[in-house]
Amino acid sequence: HVAVLDFGSQYTQLIVRRVRELGYFAKLYATEDFPNIGKPGAIILSGGPRSTSELDAPDIDFEALKGFGVPVLGVCYGMQLLNIKFGGSVASSNRREYGPAALTTVTDEALYEGVSQNSQVWMSHSDTVKILPDCAKVIATNQHGTPVSLKWGNSFYGIQFHPEVTHSHQGIRILHNFLLQCGELAPFHIEDFKRELIENIRTTVGSKQVVCGVSGGVDSTVLAVLLNEAGVNVRAIFVDQGLMRKNEGDEVRNNFHRMGVEIETVDASERFLTALSGVDDPEKKRKIIGELFVDVFWDAVGNAEMLAQGTLYPDVIESASNAKSKASKIKTHHNRVDRILELQEQGKVLEPLAELFKDEVRALGTSLGIPQDILMRHPFPGPGLAVRCPGIITEDRLEIIRECDAIFISRLKEYGWYDKVWQAYAGLVPVKTVGVKGDERSYEWAITLRAVVSEDAMTADWVELPSALLRETSNRILNEVKGVNRVLYDISTKPPASIEWE
Numbered sequence: 001h002v003a004v005l006d007f008g009s010q011y012t013q014l015i016v017r018r019v020r021e022l023g024y025f026a027k028l029y030a031t032e033d034f035p036n037i038g039k040p041g042a043i044i045l046s047g048g049p050r051s052t053s054e055l056d057a058p059d060i061d062f063e064a065l066k067g068f069g070v071p072v073l074g075v076c077y078g079m080q081l082l083n084i085k086f087g088g089s090v091a092s093s094n095r096r097e098y099g100p101a102a103l104t105t106v107t108d109e110a111l112y113e114g115v116s117q118n119s120q121v122w123m124s125h126s127d128t129v130k131i132l133p134d135c136a137k138v139i140a141t142n143q144h145g146t147p148v149s150l151k152w153g154n155s156f157y158g159i160q161f162h163p164e165v166t167h168s169h170q171g172i173r174i175l176h177n178f179l180l181q182c183g184e185l186a187p188f189h190i191e192d193f194k195r196e197l198i199e200n201i202r203t204t205v206g207s208k209q210v211v212c213g214v215s216g217g218v219d220s221t222v223l224a225v226l227l228n229e230a231g232v233n234v235r236a237i238f239v240d241q242g243l244m245r246k247n248e249g250d251e252v253r254n255n256f257h258r259m260g261v262e263i264e265t266v267d268a269s270e271r272f273l274t275a276l277s278g279v280d281d282p283e284k285k286r287k288i289i290g291e292l293f294v295d296v297f298w299d300a301v302g303n304a305e306m307l308a309q310g311t312l313y314p315d316v317i318e319s320a321s322n323a324k325s326k327a328s329k330i331k332t333h334h335n336r337v338d339r340i341l342e343l344q345e346q347g348k349v350l351e352p353l354a355e356l357f358k359d360e361v362r363a364l365g366t367s368l369g370i371p372q373d374i375l376m377r378h379p380f381p382g383p384g385l386a387v388r389c390p391g392i393i394t395e396d397r398l399e400i401i402r403e404c405d406a407i408f409i410s411r412l413k414e415y416g417w418y419d420k421v422w423q424a425y426a427g428l429v430p431v432k433t434v435g436v437k438g439d440e441r442s443y444e445w446a447i448t449l450r451a452v453v454s455e456d457a458m459t460a461d462w463v464e465l466p467s468a469l470l471r472e473t474s475n476r477i478l479n480e481v482k483g484v485n486r487v488l489y490d491i492s493t494k495p496p497a498s499i500e501w502e
């Protein structure tokens, strides 16, 4: 495998991801665990936020590193550290170089095979290498002639830029070139990954009881099935907050039943709707739902010994950056509230999917035998229909949304569009307008339909659905759903709009 040592860069996981994309098995290790990293065929030292000149800067045993006898690639901090280890030095600087640079001189070294001159690379560092040891050779420089890539001896490589981010246009190629220097490397198979996850879960959990919340969504489903497969003592709890779509509770129960996992349902719809009664501020609604969810969930849990969460890698990055940036607190995501953080500090939270991206979770789900229709379900937000019901939430309004949504989703499936969009739904526009129904004047609600495509939910574009599909959906809603006399189609991109209405 390829061992990636984490020196703390926000991109470290991305290195693992890229190596896996290239078809090799990669694993992430904390520097504290070094040299217990198994028998790697290659080692990558990640970047990191610290400076090698700091007294307690992250370090590793160089003799042990050499002892592995395999090619090593140091990225950013990793390169600086290697340069020091080989007897060179690093100049610390207060100025940060952040952004694009051009690889102006690349040598014919294998690392740069097929990489063009002036290829854009992405920089994010403050320190730079200063004195080069005798065994070092500069194998690439930037447009100012500054060395940005070194080779020490025959099998130690260093790059100052970040090959793992897409802004480094040929970064993947450079990583691949490095891996090609490493002889036979173990291929990445999700099956192996699954086996390893299951082993880890067994070791971590032992005979303790683990609880997990299930929502019917892909991540929590894969998590529950994985725990079940690991044979640990697991309780899967489904909280019905009364904000689910039509028949959703039954479908979730049936789905789990099909997969041999029995779930416990807590029907808390009355508690939620009562708490939400009369509230129309979006942030207040989210807060109420988030807090009540935690209360209801913990009431049901009792004093379980461990909690498992279906956190994915993008959630990890997002909450890390949330902590740093005020701007990202646009909406409160409710799976990271204080009580969970407390548990996390006590080491009682298990997040087995935290290294995975969505498509890898789906692949894992497939290898666990989870049916495709479940794995291909659209994402559904934790606060449920509340975020699709601007203004106050009433059972009547939710019922209207449920009926319209069911019609829209069934039409999308009928026309073969469900799998082509990232997410689609019907929401209520809390405005009554005038229309005619039969011979009479009507004064009823408007419904909005939204269908978007997206890579990662950070940005999204609305979908040009066929007019026949929209027409049929609209006709059916206007004929079948009481209380609605107008159907709108949402043609807003994100940004500036968001995918949900609240």
Ligand code: XMP
Pocket: 331, 332, 333, 334, 379, 380, 381, 382, 383, 387, 423, 457, 458, 494, 497, 498, 499, 500, 501, 502
């Ligand atoms: P927005 O509306 O922010 O949504 O563009 C982006 C994605 O996140 C989902 N979403 C949530 N998911 N809890 C969740 O688990 C939430 O509070 C939440 N809010 C939005 C939304 O459905 C979309 O996929």
